[in-house]
């Protein structure tokens with residue numbers, strides 16, 4: 176462990192000195208070099224510096240990362256992307272070698288520093304991320320509402336189609352959720368109006384206003400001046416409406432989101448059993464997340480959560496709801512990145528399922 180840390184430290188210092196223009200003389204200046212080491216240590220302890228993570232080791236056997244994954248899963252791919260003006264969202268046209276993480280140089284290079292506009296899967300480009308634009312290159316998911324619309328085109332809402340498979344928006348798409356309907360990361364039901372960017376307050380809007388760029392952590396003390404009494408992020412509440420109809424509107428906004436999310440899972444299961452006539456169960460960690468619930472116990476057990484048992488009785492209505500369910504699951508902090516967008520997607524998914532099966536919508540309020 177110690178050796179690995181030292182090795183990484185040396186490598187990172189070399190990188191930072193060479194690439195971000197920290198003068199080599201800083202190493203002779205005790206306070207400068209202490210600060211630098213503090214940054215390096217914070218980064219090493221963060222998910223971005225974790226060489227053992229599945230997010231960076233997934234391709235170790237093949238020893239190269241395809242261009243459709245490399246932008247977000249390697250430093251090389253990310254830098255190639257930012258240096259290609261007009262590049263398509265999330266892809267480059269060549270594979271890269273494994274062995275990098277989100278290294279210092281991903282953010283500290285001239286192209287990333289001057290990056291203004293970031294394209295998303297919906298086709299929209301957003302130029303309001305400020306100095307956090309590079310975060311949005313990777314934290315934007317791999318789909319949009321249009322991906323789902325294209326897959327279900329011409330199909331009957333409640334008829335199982337063998338052509339459909341689950342559409343997974345991918346992990347931690349926080350930049351996309353923050354922008355809401357501007358980039359349509361959720362499946363947006365036709366005829367409904369959705370929240371755009373969650374603008375919050377002027378000096379707490381960009382990613383690094385809240386997240387340390389190196390440890391990636393958010394300091395709760397920066398929140399409690401306004402959100403008094405919050406002991407955790409999940410306690411924060413401003414919205415006065417009782418979204419889940421439980422008679423209280425003072426618990427953290429994360430709570431009604433979690434409640435509606437759990438209700439959506441139940442509604443999905445009911446619909447799958449009654450309309451698609453094939454019980455479904457969800458696993459948060461096994462690809463592709465929705466599986467046949469062969470023993471009908473409501474949970475994806477280890478023997479069920481395997482690819483050959485992936486759910487294959489999708490109807491368009493079920494796919495739309497499951498897509499939104501997964502989105503809310505995969506941005507675990509959607510309650511702070513765009514709480515009302517999450518509530519709208521959950522409400523509309525429940526409402527859609529309620530047109531076919533018995534889902535209790537009484538008391539629910541759409542923001």
Ligand code: HEC
Nearest residue numbers: 222223225228230246247253277309310313382386388391
């Ligand atoms: C090159 C792609 C890339 C860039 C650029 C990037 N990230 Fe990440 N980020 C990732 C990956 C991949 C992970 C997961 C790493 C892991 O599993 O160890 C991650 C993890 C995170 C996490 C931790 C998530 C968790 O599950 O706890 C946070 C928070 C985060 N990033 C925020 C940011 C912020 C803020 C920025 C911009 C300052 C940023 N990221 C820039 C790819 C990127």
Ligand code: HEC
Nearest residue numbers: 229230233243244247265312313314315316317345346347
């Ligand atoms: C637009 C950026 C982006 C693209 C493109 C992308 N990913 Fe990811 N992926 C992420 C981020 C961000 C995470 C980390 C989420 C976290 O752990 O916080 C992640 C996580 C993962 C993980 C780790 C999941 C786990 O269990 O921890 C795997 C595996 C993965 N991606 C596979 C792929 C594959 C395969 C491709 C290409 C087909 C791909 N990704 C393309 C952004 C991307």
Ligand code: HEC
Nearest residue numbers: 187191197210214215218223277278279281282306383388
């Ligand atoms: C995910 C993007 C990202 C990564 C990776 C990253 N940084 Fe930074 N770094 C930033 C941002 C953004 C700022 C600017 C913060 C500000 O302007 O307030 C910054 C600021 C700095 C600063 C100047 C600010 C200070 O407090 O002295 C140094 C030095 C630095 N980074 C070094 C590094 C080193 C060394 C690494 C790798 C170990 C690294 N950074 C990795 C995004 C990143």
Ligand code: HEC
Nearest residue numbers: 310314347349350379380381382385393408505506507508
């Ligand atoms: C208003 C403050 C705020 C802003 C702005 C913000 N975040 Fe977050 N973010 C949080 C909080 C709070 C958490 C939860 C942290 C925790 O639980 O420790 C979080 C969690 C995350 C996670 C981990 C969640 C997961 O599902 O893996 C990622 C990744 C992330 N943020 C990325 C971003 C990116 C990228 C941006 C900019 C587009 C951003 N955040 C903007 C406050 C913010």
Ligand code: HEC
Nearest residue numbers: 375376379385397398400401411412413414428510511514
């Ligand atoms: C300067 C005051 C201020 C600070 C500091 C502040 N917030 Fe806020 N926050 C607000 C205001 C005002 C709203 C309502 C914004 C709106 O609905 O448009 C809000 C709304 C929220 C919400 C949604 C609550 C709901 O019920 O809809 C969350 C979550 C949140 N803030 C998280 C954070 C986090 C995390 C931090 C610290 C990183 C933070 N806030 C710091 C003023 C602040």
